[in-house]
Amino acid sequence: MQQKATPSEVSEPRQEQTMSLEGGYYQRDRSWHPAALTPQYKTSVLRSPQYPLLALDNTISEMTGPRFGHNQIGPLDNDLIRNFAKTGDAIGQRMIVYGRVLDENARPVPGALVEFWQANAGGRYRHKKETYLAAIDPNFGGCGRTITDEEGRYWFRTIKPGAYPWPNGVNDWRPAHIHFSLFGHAFAQRLITQMYFEGDPMIWQCPIVSTIADKAAIDQLTAVLDRNATLPMDALAYKFDIVLRGRRSTMFENRMEGN
Amino acid sequence: MFQRLTTLKESPSQTAGPYIHIGATPNWVEITGVWDEDLGLVLVGPETKGERILVKGRIFDGSGHPIKDALVEIWQADADGLYNSPEEKRGKADPHFVGWGRQPTDGSTGEYRFETIKPGRVPYKDGRLMAPHITVWIVARGINIGLHTRLYFSDEAAANAECPVLARIEHKVRLATLIAARGEENGMPTYTFDIHLQGDKETVFFDI
Numbered sequence: 001m002q003q004k005a006t007p008s009e010v011s012e013p014r015q016e017q018t019m020s021l022e023g024g025y026y027q028r029d030r031s032w033h034p035a036a037l038t039p040q041y042k043t044s045v046l047r048s049p050q051y052p053l054l055a056l057d058n059t060i061s062e063m064t065g066p067r068f069g070h071n072q073i074g075p076l077d078n079d080l081i082r083n084f085a086k087t088g089d090a091i092g093q094r095m096i097v098y099g100r101v102l103d104e105n106a107r108p109v110p111g112a113l114v115e116f117w118q119a120n121a122g123g124r125y126r127h128k129k130e131t132y133l134a135a136i137d138p139n140f141g142g143c144g145r146t147i148t149d150e151e152g153r154y155w156f157r158t159i160k161p162g163a164y165p166w167p168n169g170v171n172d173w174r175p176a177h178i179h180f181s182l183f184g185h186a187f188a189q190r191l192i193t194q195m196y197f198e199g200d201p202m203i204w205q206c207p208i209v210s211t212i213a214d215k216a217a218i219d220q221l222t223a224v225l226d227r228n229a230t231l232p233m234d235a236l237a238y239k240f241d242i243v244l245r246g247r248r249s250t251m252f253e254n255r256m257e258g259n
Numbered sequence: 260m261f262q263r264l265t266t267l268k269e270s271p272s273q274t275a276g277p278y279i280h281i282g283a284t285p286n287w288v289e290i291t292g293v294w295d296e297d298l299g300l301v302l303v304g305p306e307t308k309g310e311r312i313l314v315k316g317r318i319f320d321g322s323g324h325p326i327k328d329a330l331v332e333i334w335q336a337d338a339d340g341l342y343n344s345p346e347e348k349r350g351k352a353d354p355h356f357v358g359w360g361r362q363p364t365d366g367s368t369g370e371y372r373f374e375t376i377k378p379g380r381v382p383y384k385d386g387r388l389m390a391p392h393i394t395v396w397i398v399a400r401g402i403n404i405g406l407h408t409r410l411y412f413s414d415e416a417a418a419n420a421e422c423p424v425l426a427r428i429e430h431k432v433r434l435a436t437l438i439a440a441r442g443e444e445n446g447m448p449t450y451t452f453d454i455h456l457q458g459d460k461e462t463v464f465f466d467i
Contacts, residue, residue, distance in 0.1 A: 025467075026266075026269075027466075028269065028466065028467075029268065029269065030466070032268055032269065032271055033269075033271050033272045033403070033404050034271065034272060034273070034274075034403035034404060035403065036402075036403055036404070038403060041274070041401070041403070043400050043401030044274075044401045044402070044403055045321070045401075046320040046321035046322050046401070046456070046457065047320050047321070047326070047399065047400075047401035047402050047456050047457075048321075048401075048402075048403075048456065048457070049406065049456055049457065049461060049462075049464050050457050050461060051433075051461050051463070051464075053464050053465060053466035054427060054428065054463055054464070054465050054466065055465075055466045056424060056427070056465040056466065056467050057384065058467060059381070059382075059383055059384060059389065059424070060342065060347070060349075060381050060382065061334070061336070061342075061381055061389070061392070061394050061409075062394070062467045063346055064334075064342035064344035064346040064347050065334065065344055065346065065359075066334065066343070066344065066357060066358065066359035067344060067345055068298070072298070074294055076293075077293070077294060083293045084290065084292065084293055102267060103267075104266050104267050104268070104269055105266060105267075106265060106266070106267050113298075115282045115283065116282060117278065117279075117281040117282030117283075117285075125278045125281060126281065126288075126290055127277075127278050127280075127281060127288055128288070128289070129277065129328075130278070141281075141285065141290045141292075141293050142281050142290070143281050143282050143285045143290060143293055144293075145282075145294075179273075179275065179276060179278075179279070179282055181275075181279075181282060181283065185344075185345070185346055186344075186346055187334045187394055187396070188467050190332075190396060190405060191269070191270065191272060191405075192272060192273070192274075192275045192279075192398055192405060193270050193271065193272055193273045194273040194274075194276075208273065208274060209273075211273070211274075211403050212271050212273075214271075216268075217268070217271040218271075220268060220270055220271060221270065221271060221273065242270045243267045243268060243269050243270045244269060244270070245269050246266065246267075246269075
């Protein structure tokens with residue numbers, strides 16, 4: 001089950017939509033997310049907290065968050081083929097990535113800042129610490145950003161990133177992927193994740209992908225090829241929906257008298 | 260068959276990786292010309308209300324070494340305890356203070372720095388006031404899901420003592436991990452907030 005499995009569910013927002021939405025965000029399902037300590041991904045061994053996290057039902061500090069404006073975004077910010085170009089378009093398989101940012105109640109999240117970054121078509125990042133021998137593309141920077149519209153939709157144009165080897169095991173490779181950073185409406189919704197490509201056999205050999213225990217959760221990060229959204233003689237298209245945390249409705253909120 | 264809930268699952272997190280700065284602060288890693296200024300670098304302007312402070316610190320891994328490839332974000336109320344957010348229902352925050360900041364840890368020292376203001380107090384769910392605090396969120400290579408903590412201020416002992424969130428920390432010795440020590444640098448008050456991912460001084464992280 002890949003990304004295309006979600007629209008049927010998405011098309012039926014919850015009945016509670018009309019209720020007031022003042023409660024905290026749903027508890028994070030920590031078994032759906034990767035654990036902090038995942039020894040197959042070696043860097044996590046020294047960077048994983050060992051005490052249990054302290055549960056904190058959301059306060060105003062977590063239920064608010066910065067909001068970004070469309071005026072902060074430039075016209076080429078969502079075009080990685082052109083936004084760093086010096087002498088011509090970036091090299092690689094041209095494609096459009098699009099989707100919606102939803103919450104767990106299947107409601108769109110408008111005004112969400114979506115940031116993305118990736119390696120070039122050869123699998124090389126533009127970064128001074130990058131040591132992979134694949135060539136740098138002088139016309140590819142590798143970063144972009146956009147803000148979701150009123151229906152939670154986003155899209156950007158890029159080239160398909162290459163797979164690349166990385167120092168973990170002697171010969172570990174990352175599958176082709178795009179990094180995503182998301183701001184919803186509250187700091188509690190803050191999320192960073194990665195997008196993979198449907199049908200890539202390298203997904204199932206990756207020590208970072210496998211930090212996620214549930215195959216269905218990995219499928220949720222796997223974008224699906226959408227032939228209908230391709231641009232003829234121009235670009236492929238992949239659909240990638242992203243789900244941020246949903247919020248409790250306050251049918252019987254637990255409040256002290258007088259508040 | 261029983262009815263089905265129509266809720267979706269939150270997209271699972273993945274590590275921000277070693278090159279988070281390409282996406283978050285490209286100008287800082289010499290990817291220039293895509294956009295002029297990285298988001299979140301400046302919190303305070305001349306018209307911002309409140310006491311100017313410098314928040315700084317390092318993030319240490321389990322071997323005691325500072326992490327040099329992390330990204331730190333902060334989120335805080337203004338000087339009157341209001342958040343500059345559409346979700347803030349209690350009043351209008353200082354329009355000259357965004358309240359959100361983003362900085363990389365330095366590539367050689369591992370230090371992060373924010374010039375900001377000291378926030379006012381914000382109520383807990385039951386109306387009691389929490390002590391002044393700054394939400395701190397860190398991501399990096401090797402961190403599979405962003406870590407969420409809070410910075411409290413060493414010169415707010417009375418407020419800290421009655422903060423309902425700090426009161427939830429069972430092992431009182433760990434309280435100290437959330438208290439930033441006040442100092443001074445070039446005449447500006449500083450608060451040093453070192454974060455320890457593991458070990459005896461492991462910072463209290465929250466599941467929010």
